[in-house]
Amino acid sequence: MITDHLKKKFLEIVGTENYDDSKVGCLVYSYDATPQFQSLPDAVIAPRNAKEIADIVKLCNEHQIPIVPRGSGTNLCAGTCPTEGGLVLLFKHMNRILEIDEENLTVTVQPGVITLDLIDAVEAKGLFYPPDPSSMKISTIGGNINENSGGLRGLKYGVTRDYVMGLEIVLANGDTIRTGGKLTKDVAGYDLTRLFVGSEGTLGIVTEATLKVIPMPETKQTILALYQDIEAAARSVSKIIASKVIPTTLEFLDQPTLQVVEDFAKIGLPTNVQAVLIIEQDGPKEVVKRDIRKIAEVCTAEHAVSVQVAESEEHAMALRTARRSALSALARLKPTTILEDATVPRSEIARMVNAINEIAVKYNVKICTFGHAGDGNLHPTCPTDSRDHDEIERVEKAFAEIFEKAIELGGTITGEHGVGVMKAPYLELKLGKEGIAAMKAVKSAFDPTNIMNPGKIFAKESRKRVVVTK
Amino acid sequence: MITDHLKKKFLEIVGTENYDDSKVGCLVYSYDATPQFQSLPDAVIAPRNAKEIADIVKLCNEHQIPIVPRGSGTNLCAGTCPTEGGLVLLFKHMNRILEIDEENLTVTVQPGVITLDLIDAVEAKGLFYPPDPSSMKISTIGGNINENSGGLRGLKYGVTRDYVMGLEIVLANGDTIRTGGKLTKDVAGYDLTRLFVGSEGTLGIVTEATLKVIPMPETKQTILALYQDIEAAARSVSKIIASKVIPTTLEFLDQPTLQVVEDFAKIGLPTNVQAVLIIEQDGPKEVVKRDIRKIAEVCTAEHAVSVQVAESEEHAMALRTARRSALSALARLKPTTILEDATVPRSEIARMVNAINEIAVKYNVKICTFGHAGDGNLHPTCPTDSRDHDEIERVEKAFAEIFEKAIELGGTITGEHGVGVMKAPYLELKLGKEGIAAMKAVKSAFDPTNIMNPGKIFAKESRKRVVVTK
Structure with missing residues (x-):
C-alpha cells in the first residue's frame, strides 16, 4: 500500500504531473492487450530519467511496493497487468533515440522509443533493425526487450535478443549497472545482457539500450x-x-x-x-x-x-x-480473441497444425492458425466470448492440450509472446521442476523482496490459465 | 580434500580406469594454455555420461570438493587451472556428434567433440558452423561454450553464443536441466542458455548442446x-x-x-x-x-x-x-608469451593501437599487436620471460594500462578469452562494484557452496594479475 508519506516522496521525485493515483488514471493501466486479465495498480508513475527510476526503486524496495514497467502494453501474456497492485511505471518521458553510430553499426535508445520510429530512423541512414513484432507501430523498444519480441523476419534475422548489445539497468536494490556495449565480442563475466532480454521486467528496469543494426538489404x-x-x-x-x-x-x-x-x-x-x-x-x-x-x-x-x-x-x-492484420481481422469475429504462440521445431509444423485442428474438433471450438512457419512459431487463435463460461472452459482445455502437444514435439509453450501471468501455469511443462527452481533462484538473486513485476513467469500453485477475473 | 571413503565412491561411479589421483596424472592437468598459472588438482575424473556427472556433482556438493570442467585446456585466462584443487573433470568419453538435423539446421553434440571435427562433419553436408577460435583444431565445443569463444569469422557471423540453441546442464545441486531446444524462438522463462554460455564452468556443467548451423556460403x-x-x-x-x-x-x-x-x-x-x-x-x-x-x-x-x-x-x-599461426609464431620468440584481448568499438581501433604502442615504449616492453580488427578485438602480445621478475612487473603494469585504455574507449577487458583467474582483478574496471555484485548474486544462486570452478571470474581482493606461482 502506498501511504501518504510515501506518495509525497514519489511526488518529490517525479513532480505532481507525473504521478497519478486517480481511479480513472489507474483504470487505464489496469490491463494490457491480453484478454481476460485486469487488476488496478495503486498509482501510475512517469519518471523522466534513470536517476528518478533508481530513486523510485529504492523507495519501492524499502516499502515492498510492486513495480510494473510498461511500454505500450501490447504484450499478449498479461505481462504488464499489475496483478499485485503497486506502481505502473511508464516511459513516456524516456523516448529518445540517443545516437545512431554508423561506424559501429549501433543505435542507442531510451526504452520508450516506438519500435517503428526506430526502424524508420535507421532506415533513413541505409541501416536495418530487423525485429518486427506485429505490434511494431505502437510497441516500444523497452517492451520488445523485456519480452524478447520476435516478428516475421525472425527466421532469417533472429529476434530482439540477437540485436541487444548493451543495457543500462536499474536493479531492485537501486543499483544502476551497465552491461555489454558497442562490442561485437565481450566475455567480461556473465551475459547479463541476454539474461535481462526476455526477463519480462521481473529482474530489473531497463533504462537504456544499445542495439545492433545491419546494412539495409538491397x-x-x-x-x-x-x-x-x-x-x-x-x-x-x-x-x-x-x-x-x-x-x-x-x-x-x-x-x-x-x-x-x-x-x-x-x-x-x-x-x-x-x-x-x-x-x-x-x-x-x-x-x-x-x-x-x-x-x-x-x-x-x-x-x-x-x-x-x-x-x-x-x-x-x-x-x-x-x-500483419491477421490478429486484428480475427479480433472482429467475436468479443474475445485468444491468441497463442505454441512453437515447435520447423520439421514438426505439419504434425502441429494437424494436432491443433484435431484438438479444435475435440473441444468444439473454432481455432484459426497462422504464424511464422519458418520458425515453427504458430499462432493458433480462438475467437470466443469470455461471458460464455462453458465455451471458455473448453477453450482452456484445448489450449492446455495444444501446449502439451508442442512440448511433446520438442517445442515450447511460447515462442515470442512471453510467459507473463497467462502462461505461467504451463511453464513447468517446458522446464520441469528443476528448471523452474533454477529460474526462481535467479529471480531471488536479483529481486529478493519480489518487487519487480511480481506474479509474472512463476505460477501460483493453484492458478488456472484463463480466469475471468473481473 | 578427497578422503579414501569419497575416492571409493568416485571409483564406484566411473570405474578405476577413469579416476586418476597419481602425482603424474594430476601434474598433466595442473595447468592450461595460460602462462604463469599452475596448481595441482586432487584427482582427474573422466565420467562416461551425464548421469555419472550428476552423481559426481552431488558428492562434490556434499563434501565441498571443487570441480573444474576441462575440454582441451586451450583457454588463455587460466580458466581451467585447478587453482583450488579438487577434481578436474574430463570429457574424453563424451565426444560424440549425436545428430545433424538438416531440416531444423541444428547439430547436437556432447561437450568433448573437437571444434574442427564438428565443422568438418557439418560441412560434409553443405552446412556451416561459423565460430572458429584459433585453437579449433584441438579445442572442444564444451570449452568453446564455457568460454563463449570467438574467432576470425565473428565479425560477420557472431560468436559461439549466437549458435547455442539448447543445453543440457548438471547444476551444483545435482539437478539436470534442459534449456532451449531446436527452436528459433523460445521465450519460456529466463534465457539460461545464454547465461551458461561464457560462464566459464562456474555455474554448472554442460553435458550436451544443440547448436545452430547455417547453409554453407557458396x-x-x-x-x-x-x-x-x-x-x-x-x-x-x-x-x-x-x-x-x-x-x-x-x-x-x-x-x-x-x-x-x-x-x-x-x-x-x-x-x-x-x-x-x-x-x-x-x-x-x-x-x-x-x-x-x-x-x-x-x-x-x-x-x-x-x-x-x-x-x-x-x-x-x-x-x-x-x-592463424600468429600466436604460435610469437611464442617462439621468448620463453613466455602473454597474449591479451582487450577489445574496443571498432571506431576506436586506431586510438587503441596507438595507445598500445605508446604504453609498450613507456614500460620498455615489446608488444606485437594483431587481431580481429573488424570486431575491435585486438590481441596485444608480449614475448617475455617469466624468470625476469623486473620485466614481468613492467609487463604487468603495461597490460593494466592497456585494459584501462580499452575501458576508457568504451571497450572491455576481454573480447573472447574469458576472465578466468588471469583477468579477474580487472573485471571491476568494466563492470563496476555494482555489476560485480550482480554477477556474484547469480553465482551464489546457482552454486551456493562454490564448488563449480571456484576462484574464476571473481578476484580475491589482493590478487595481482600476473603471479609467478610455482
Whole structure:
C-alpha cells in the first residue's frame, strides 16, 4: 500500500504531473492487450530519467511496493497487468533515440522509443533493425526487450535478443549497472545482457539500450503459394530450408484465417484453398532472384496449386499488410480473441497444425492458425466470448492440450509472446521442476523482496490459465 | 580434500580406469594454455555420461570438493587451472556428434567433440558452423561454450553464443536441466542458455548442446592490403563497415607480428610495411566479387600501399594459415608469451593501437599487436620471460594500462578469452562494484557452496594479475 508519506516522496521525485493515483488514471493501466486479465495498480508513475527510476526503486524496495514497467502494453501474456497492485511505471518521458553510430553499426535508445520510429530512423541512414513484432507501430523498444519480441523476419534475422548489445539497468536494490556495449565480442563475466532480454521486467528496469543494426538489404521479393493440402504447405517449409535457402519471412495462414483476413483487407486473397504461404526474401538482387526461383520450384514440387511472385512492391506490401492484420481481422469475429504462440521445431509444423485442428474438433471450438512457419512459431487463435463460461472452459482445455502437444514435439509453450501471468501455469511443462527452481533462484538473486513485476513467469500453485477475473 | 571413503565412491561411479589421483596424472592437468598459472588438482575424473556427472556433482556438493570442467585446456585466462584443487573433470568419453538435423539446421553434440571435427562433419553436408577460435583444431565445443569463444569469422557471423540453441546442464545441486531446444524462438522463462554460455564452468556443467548451423556460403575470396601508416589501416576498417560491407573476417597484423609470422610461415608476406589487413568475404559469387571490389576501393582510398586479391584458394589459405599461426609464431620468440584481448568499438581501433604502442615504449616492453580488427578485438602480445621478475612487473603494469585504455574507449577487458583467474582483478574496471555484485548474486544462486570452478571470474581482493606461482 502506498501511504501518504510515501506518495509525497514519489511526488518529490517525479513532480505532481507525473504521478497519478486517480481511479480513472489507474483504470487505464489496469490491463494490457491480453484478454481476460485486469487488476488496478495503486498509482501510475512517469519518471523522466534513470536517476528518478533508481530513486523510485529504492523507495519501492524499502516499502515492498510492486513495480510494473510498461511500454505500450501490447504484450499478449498479461505481462504488464499489475496483478499485485503497486506502481505502473511508464516511459513516456524516456523516448529518445540517443545516437545512431554508423561506424559501429549501433543505435542507442531510451526504452520508450516506438519500435517503428526506430526502424524508420535507421532506415533513413541505409541501416536495418530487423525485429518486427506485429505490434511494431505502437510497441516500444523497452517492451520488445523485456519480452524478447520476435516478428516475421525472425527466421532469417533472429529476434530482439540477437540485436541487444548493451543495457543500462536499474536493479531492485537501486543499483544502476551497465552491461555489454558497442562490442561485437565481450566475455567480461556473465551475459547479463541476454539474461535481462526476455526477463519480462521481473529482474530489473531497463533504462537504456544499445542495439545492433545491419546494412539495409538491397532489395526484396515476395511470393504467394496456395495449397489444397495443409501438410504439403508444411512440408514446403522444411524443404525450402533444407534446400539451403533461408527466406526473410515464411508465413503460413490456414483457410479460416485466410477467409477472415480477406474479408478484412479485401486485397483479393484466394479463400477457396486450405492454406497459403507468404514468403519473402531480401538481399542482393541476383541472390533474391535465384532464391525466389528455388522457393517457387520447391513449392511447385510440393503440389502448391498456384505459385505467384508479387509483380510489384505495392502487391508485396498488400500481402505483408494482410498477414500483419491477421490478429486484428480475427479480433472482429467475436468479443474475445485468444491468441497463442505454441512453437515447435520447423520439421514438426505439419504434425502441429494437424494436432491443433484435431484438438479444435475435440473441444468444439473454432481455432484459426497462422504464424511464422519458418520458425515453427504458430499462432493458433480462438475467437470466443469470455461471458460464455462453458465455451471458455473448453477453450482452456484445448489450449492446455495444444501446449502439451508442442512440448511433446520438442517445442515450447511460447515462442515470442512471453510467459507473463497467462502462461505461467504451463511453464513447468517446458522446464520441469528443476528448471523452474533454477529460474526462481535467479529471480531471488536479483529481486529478493519480489518487487519487480511480481506474479509474472512463476505460477501460483493453484492458478488456472484463463480466469475471468473481473 | 578427497578422503579414501569419497575416492571409493568416485571409483564406484566411473570405474578405476577413469579416476586418476597419481602425482603424474594430476601434474598433466595442473595447468592450461595460460602462462604463469599452475596448481595441482586432487584427482582427474573422466565420467562416461551425464548421469555419472550428476552423481559426481552431488558428492562434490556434499563434501565441498571443487570441480573444474576441462575440454582441451586451450583457454588463455587460466580458466581451467585447478587453482583450488579438487577434481578436474574430463570429457574424453563424451565426444560424440549425436545428430545433424538438416531440416531444423541444428547439430547436437556432447561437450568433448573437437571444434574442427564438428565443422568438418557439418560441412560434409553443405552446412556451416561459423565460430572458429584459433585453437579449433584441438579445442572442444564444451570449452568453446564455457568460454563463449570467438574467432576470425565473428565479425560477420557472431560468436559461439549466437549458435547455442539448447543445453543440457548438471547444476551444483545435482539437478539436470534442459534449456532451449531446436527452436528459433523460445521465450519460456529466463534465457539460461545464454547465461551458461561464457560462464566459464562456474555455474554448472554442460553435458550436451544443440547448436545452430547455417547453409554453407557458396564461395569466398581474400584480399591483402598493406599500409605504411597504422592509422590508415585502422581507418580502413571503420570505412569498410560504414560502406555497408560486412566481411567474414577483417584481420590486422602490425609490423612486428608480420615479421615474426613471415619468419615462421615463409609464405612471402611483406615485412617492410607497418601493418596489413587480411580481409575475407564469403557468400554468393556475385556478391563476393562486388564486395571485394568495394573493399579494395576503400583500402586504396585510405592510402594502402598495395591491395592484392588472392589469386587462388591456395594463396588465400596460406594467408589465413599465416594469420592463424600468429600466436604460435610469437611464442617462439621468448620463453613466455602473454597474449591479451582487450577489445574496443571498432571506431576506436586506431586510438587503441596507438595507445598500445605508446604504453609498450613507456614500460620498455615489446608488444606485437594483431587481431580481429573488424570486431575491435585486438590481441596485444608480449614475448617475455617469466624468470625476469623486473620485466614481468613492467609487463604487468603495461597490460593494466592497456585494459584501462580499452575501458576508457568504451571497450572491455576481454573480447573472447574469458576472465578466468588471469583477468579477474580487472573485471571491476568494466563492470563496476555494482555489476560485480550482480554477477556474484547469480553465482551464489546457482552454486551456493562454490564448488563449480571456484576462484574464476571473481578476484580475491589482493590478487595481482600476473603471479609467478610455482
